[in-house]
Amino acid sequence: MTKRVLLTGAFGNIGTYTIDYLLERGHEVVCVDRKLPGTEAVARRYDQRIKAVWGDITQPALWEEALVGVDVVIHLAAVIPPVTETNHALANKVNVEATKNLIAAMEKQGVKRFIFASSVAVYGKLQDREPPLTADSPYRPDDHYGETKLACEKAIHASSLDWSILRISVAPPIEIKFVGGNHDFEMIFDIAVDTRIEYVHPADCALAFANAVGCDEAIGKHLLLGGGPSCQCTGKEFNDAILGAYGIPPLPNHIFKKGTPAFYGDFLDTEESQRLLKFQRHSLEESLSHSRKSVGVLYYVIKLFGPLIRPIMASRSPYR
Numbered sequence: 001m002t003k004r005v006l007l008t009g010a011f012g013n014i015g016t017y018t019i020d021y022l023l024e025r026g027h028e029v030v031c032v033d034r035k036l037p038g039t040e041a042v043a044r045r046y047d048q049r050i051k052a053v054w055g056d057i058t059q060p061a062l063w064e065e066a067l068v069g070v071d072v073v074i075h076l077a078a079v080i081p082p083v084t085e086t087n088h089a090l091a092n093k094v095n096v097e098a099t100k101n102l103i104a105a106m107e108k109q110g111v112k113r114f115i116f117a118s119s120v121a122v123y124g125k126l127q128d129r130e131p132p133l134t135a136d137s138p139y140r141p142d143d144h145y146g147e148t149k150l151a152c153e154k155a156i157h158a159s160s161l162d163w164s165i166l167r168i169s170v171a172p173p174i175e176i177k178f179v180g181g182n183h184d185f186e187m188i189f190d191i192a193v194d195t196r197i198e199y200v201h202p203a204d205c206a207l208a209f210a211n212a213v214g215c216d217e218a219i220g221k222h223l224l225l226g227g228g229p230s231c232q233c234t235g236k237e238f239n240d241a242i243l244g245a246y247g248i249p250p251l252p253n254h255i256f257k258k259g260t261p262a263f264y265g266d267f268l269d270t271e272e273s274q275r276l277l278k279f280q281r282h283s284l285e286e287s288l289s290h291s292r293k294s295v296g297v298l299y300y301v302i303k304l305f306g307p308l309i310r311p312i313m314a315s316r317s318p319y320r
């Protein structure tokens with residue numbers, strides 16, 4: 001059955017793919033995002049096919065307009081690291097207060113179905129345990145981002161909504177393009193070379209969110225979004241592969257964060273999430289070839305200047 005779906009953070013990394021899947025399934029999509037040159041450019045691509053509601057999600061009045069006639073809410077809008085770590089006040093306001101206001105507005109307006117984008121950051125760094133990470137592994141976030149996502153989850157548990165919480169693993173943008181988000185390439189330096197990573201294509205996350213709309217069995221569940229065994233690798237393999245897709249040679253090991261456990265997440269048990277949401281479509285290999293294609297001829301230019309680019313990139317590492 002087609003639904004009217006409110007999608008927050010609609011013009012960001014995962015949001016844009018989510019719009020595509022929702023439209024493909026015949027849903028009406030109401031998109032909420034900040035009005036920025038990048039987000040407006042993305043919105044123009046959808047023209048009359050979506051309704052855009054522009055505004056600041058920390059303003060409770062925004063929800064009154066956005067929720068009219070809505071059946072389901074997919075809440076992606078958030079600030080992510082590194083901003084969450086340098087600006088705690090903003091992270092609290094955007095990630096926690098706005099989510100609490102949205103929940104209150106939904107309860108007031110009688111909108112029941114809520115699908116929330118959380119993160120494996122709620123577990124903190126727990127690679128001292130045997131993999132895989134399961135939905136009920138212990139929560140001990142050790143960064144502010146993870147704290148904010150866990151606070152949202154607690155507010156959701158205390159609500160009267162029909163919720164699903166989807167905890168996303170490592171899902172950076174696949175293409176060099178400006179979307180509304182706040183991704184920062186320097187994050188790669190936080191991924192220690194020997195850490196266990198489970199990548200997931202942002203489009204596959206989007207598919208999980210879109211499929212959750214019609215999946216009543218997902219109600220009341222915490223589901224892990226990782227790409228599956230074909231997306232599991234070490235931090236070193238991950239960083240080399242991502243850089244390689246853009247024509248950049250591997251960076252030396254010593255400029256990456258040291259020590260274990262040195263990044264959150266792990267290899268994940270995605271048996272239940274995949275059974276319910278059927279979202280794992282891309283291996284890491286396929287995602288990298290997608291990245292490589294998006295770079296086009298620039299790949300050869302970057303490759304040619306690789307020996308010059310490499311030290312410039314390395315100089316941006318805080319762990320040199």
Ligand SMILES: O=c1ccn([C@@H]2O[C@H](COP(=O)(O)OP(=O)(O)O[C@H]3O[C@H](CO)[C@@H](O)[C@H](O)[C@H]3O)[C@@H](O)[C@H]2O)c(=O)[nH]1
Pocket residue numbers: 008009010011012013014015032033034039057075076077078079080094117118119168169171172179180181182183
């Ligand atoms: O005050 C704000 C801050 C952000 N956004 C929007 O939120 C979206 C965030 O997207 P982006 O920064 O590209 O990140 P994603 O990779 O899409 O982040 C998704 O995946 C993360 C986990 O990997 C989750 O934490 C996020 O909630 C979820 O949106 C963007 O459209 C932003 O414009 C707002 O609308 N208002």
